[in-house]
Amino acid sequence: MALNTVVIHANNIYKTSLNSNALEVIQEMNKNTYTHVLVLEDGKIIGVFSxxxxxxxxxxxxxxxxxxxxxxxxxxxxxxxINMRANILNLYLKIHC
Structure with a gap:
């Protein structure tokens, strides 16, 4: 049986902010083999750094x-x-996390 949905608690997701050091984020991504990192502002997703x-x-x-x-x-x-997709993801996270 294929798994269609994976739910990860928001506390377990690596995220960053606009004022984070880019090199440190890139190094963390490399260390943990992350390909995407959520970028938050005022607790809301504004983008994905990848x-x-x-x-x-x-x-x-x-x-x-x-x-x-x-x-x-x-x-x-x-x-x-950005924008519409981020708003949808914010809504999803609010409902499921």
Whole structure:
């Protein structure tokens, strides 16, 4: 029998904020083999920081280096889960967590 739904309690999900250090988040993702990290603001999901976000950041800029002090907010325009999808996910988490 195939499993169609997996429920994970919100406390067990690695998440970050716009003011988090980007390099530290990337290192944590690498250490734990996470491919996506929820980005929260005021307790609500505003986006997903992913491996693709990092790739896109470097692909869209020419001479770029990631400063040690860079924050997640510098990747904001590249997030993939914004607005309507984030609102749906917030509602789902409120109901099930």
């Amino acid at each position: 491996e693709n976000t990092v790739f896109s950041f470097f692909a869209h800029k020419e001479d770029v280096i990631l400063e040690k002090e860079a924050l997640i907010r510098e990747f904001l325009t590249l997030f993939h889960l």
